[in-house]
Amino acid sequence: MAAVTDTVTHSETGASTQPASGPLTGVRIVEFAGIGPGPFASMLLADMGAEVLTLDRVGARKNLKSVAGRGRKVVELDLKDKASIAQVLDLLAHADALIEGFRPGVMERLGLGPDVVQARNPRLVYGRMTGWGQEGPLAQAAGHDINYISVTGALAAIGTEQKPVPPLNLVGDFGGGALYLVVGVLAALLESKKSGKGQVVDAAMCDGAASLMSMFFDMTAMGRWIEGRESNFLDGGAHFYGVYECACGNFVSIGSIEPQFYALLRQHAGLTDTSFDAQMDRKAWPELKQKLVQVFKTKTREEWCKIMEGTDVCFAPVLTMAEAPRHPHMAARNIFVSRHGVTQPAPAPRFSRTPSAIREPASADIVEVTAAWKGQA
Numbered sequence: 013m014a015a016v017t018d019t020v021t022h023s024e025t026g027a028s029t030q031p032a033s034g035p036l037t038g039v040r041i042v043e044f045a046g047i048g049p050g051p052f053a054s055m056l057l058a059d060m061g062a063e064v065l066t067l068d069r070v071g072a073r074k075n076l077k078s079v080a081g082r083g084r085k086v087v088e089l090d091l092k093d094k095a096s097i098a099q100v101l102d103l104l105a106h107a108d109a110l111i112e113g114f115r116p117g118v119m120e121r122l123g124l125g126p127d128v129v130q131a132r133n134p135r136l137v138y139g140r141m142t143g144w145g146q147e148g149p150l151a152q153a154a155g156h157d158i159n160y161i162s163v164t165g166a167l168a169a170i171g172t173e174q175k176p177v178p179p180l181n182l183v184g185d186f187g188g189g190a191l192y193l194v195v196g197v198l199a200a201l202l203e204s205k206k207s208g209k210g211q212v213v214d215a216a217m218c219d220g221a222a223s224l225m226s227m228f229f230d231m232t233a234m235g236r237w238i239e240g241r242e243s244n245f246l247d248g249g250a251h252f253y254g255v256y257e258c259a260c261g262n263f264v265s266i267g268s269i270e271p272q273f274y275a276l277l278r279q280h281a282g283l284t285d286t287s288f289d290a291q292m293d294r295k296a297w298p299e300l301k302q303k304l305v306q307v308f309k310t311k312t313r314e315e316w317c318k319i320m321e322g323t324d325v326c327f328a329p330v331l332t333m334a335e336a337p338r339h340p341h342m343a344a345r346n347i348f349v350s351r352h353g354v355t356q357p358a359p360a361p362r363f364s365r366t367p368s369a370i371r372e373p374a375s376a377d378i379v380e381v382t383a384a385w386k387g388q389a
Contacts, residue, residue, distance in 0.1 A: 034061025034359075034368040039108050039201065040385055042067065042100075043084065046113035048157070048181070049189030049217065050141045051080040054111055056194050058083030059359035059368045065381055067091070067100065077373065079356040085376035097123050099378050104129050106385035109137040109197050109210075116146045126212050136210040137200040141193050143184070145216035157184030160217040164188075166225050173242040188220025243294070245269065251301035252277060252291060255330060256308035263330035264308065264316050276325045281307055 036057060043054040045068035058064040064084045072088065089096045101124070104110060110129065112119055119125050119140075126138045143160045144150040161167045161184045171177030196213035204210050231237035242249040252268040268277040274291050277283065285303065290296040308316065313329050320327040331339060337348035337355055349358045351370060359368035 033366050034059065035363055035366045037061035037366070038388075039063065040106065040388075041065070041109045041111060041197075042104055042107045044110070044112040044114070044119075045069070045072065046141070048113070048185040049193060049215075050111055050113035052186055053139075053141065053190040053193045053197075054084065055080050055082055056190070056359075057197070059370060060363075061366065061368065065103070065376060065378075067378075077352045077354065079354060082351070082356075082373055083371040084373050085381065086373065087376050087378045087381070089378065091122055091124075099382070100124060101129065101132060103378055103382045103385070104136060105132045106382065106388075107133065107136060108201060108204075109139060111139040111141065111193070111197070113141040116140075116142065116151050130210055134210060135204050135208055137197055137204060138210060138212045139193055139197045139200075139215065140212060141189060141215050141217075143189075143217045145219060146214045157181035157189075157217065160184040161188070161221045164218055164222040164225055165228070166221050168239075169225075169228065169241065169247060171241050172248075173240070176241070183224065184217040184221050188222075188224055189215065189217040192220035192223070249294070249297055251297050251304050254301070256304060258311060258313040258316060259309055260312040260314070262313035264313055264320075265328050265330055266320075267326040269326070273324050273326050276323060277327075280320050280323065280325055283307070 039057075039062040041054065041057055041062050041064045043050065043064055043066045045051070045066050054064050054066065059082075066081070066084045066086045067089050068086055070088045070090055089100070091097065091100070104124075129138065130136050140146060142151070143155045143157075144153065158167065158178050158181070161179075166183055167176045167178065169176075170179050170183075193213065193215035196215050200211050200213050228237055237244050241247055244250070245253055248254050252266065252274055255263050255265050257263055266277060268274045271291070278288055281304075283304075287296065287303070288300060290300070311319075316327075317329055321329070329339075336342055342348060346358055348355055349370070350356075359370060362368070
């Protein structure tokens with residue numbers, strides 16, 4: 013297979029102005045606008061068919077076309093205004109779930125805390141997204157993704173031997189935050205169907221990031237993982253699992269962990285040196301890694317793709333965000349779509365009977381939405 017095709021064909025698949033057909037069709041969610049994991053979680057829920065109404069500050073939504081903001085109706089409100097709060101309470105009386113990402117205590121001070129809201133709507137699922145959680149010594153402290161993953165052991169394990177390197181904000185905001193919030197909200201919605209009662213979902217990024225580290229704590233307990241970056245088989249220490257520069261200056265990745273895949277790596281890369289027999293000898297890894305560095309620099313990324321891509325070497329070219337949509341596999345599966353001239357990931361995961369869709373965002377009137385939701389109750 014070729015690494016990257018010369019042209020980009022952005023599919024409109026997944027974009028629709030029709031009513032959502034996703035598995036969450038009929039679920040009504042109120043999102044209090046925020047940044048990072050809250051909007052991303054709401055995007056996932058909207059893609060899957062939920063009717064998500066975002067409440068934002070007056071004048072905040074000059075552009076409704078953001079990727080993370082897709083698929084929602086947006087109402088601009090002054091949450092310091094008592095009349096607006098009354099309207100929000102009326103709306104929430106007919107919602108299935110709420111998502112907010114303020115510091116602990118803010119919603120309570122607005123008069124929209126769980127006790128108040130659930131008194132009017134006992135079945136409401138109240139999703140709370142924070143970095144540190146609703147309680148604890150740091151609950152009121154400011155922070156960002158990098159701080160939340162720092163205290164879990166995750167950041168210390170990622171990077172070069174010299175220092176930790178932030179993995180973008182994928183581990184805290186999105187992996188440990190938004191995805192755990194979505195799982196929690198969906199689980200609570202399922203439970204509420206049986207009990208008729210809602211509950212508070214306390215989704216903290218430090219909790220989620222710690223949970224994501226479960227396998228590494230397990231391997232540490234078994235003696236299969238040691239502290240020290242680039243000392244283990246998944247952190248860049250092993251020669252058979254890492255990123256290598258090619259003759260052209262681009263990079264490729266290999267993950268030839270299993271013996272049969274490692275044998276194929278040796279075959280396709282021409283690694284006849286018997287020193288490569290010691291695949292799992294940690295002491296041999298630094299020397300073998302340097303030998304592989306030189307091997308991969310003998311060919312361009314395109315040449316290595318022709319040799320290894322599609323085999324069981326466990327190989328892939330390292331593509332930029334500009335290149336990724338042009339890769340044949342990405343294009344064949346319509347993994348990226350274009351909406352309003354913006355290339356963006358299509359909805360995931362995929363459903364066979366009730367496919368997700370990207371709906372058009374729009375401004376809305378809270379009174380009209382409330383009336384509609386009340387009529388659907």
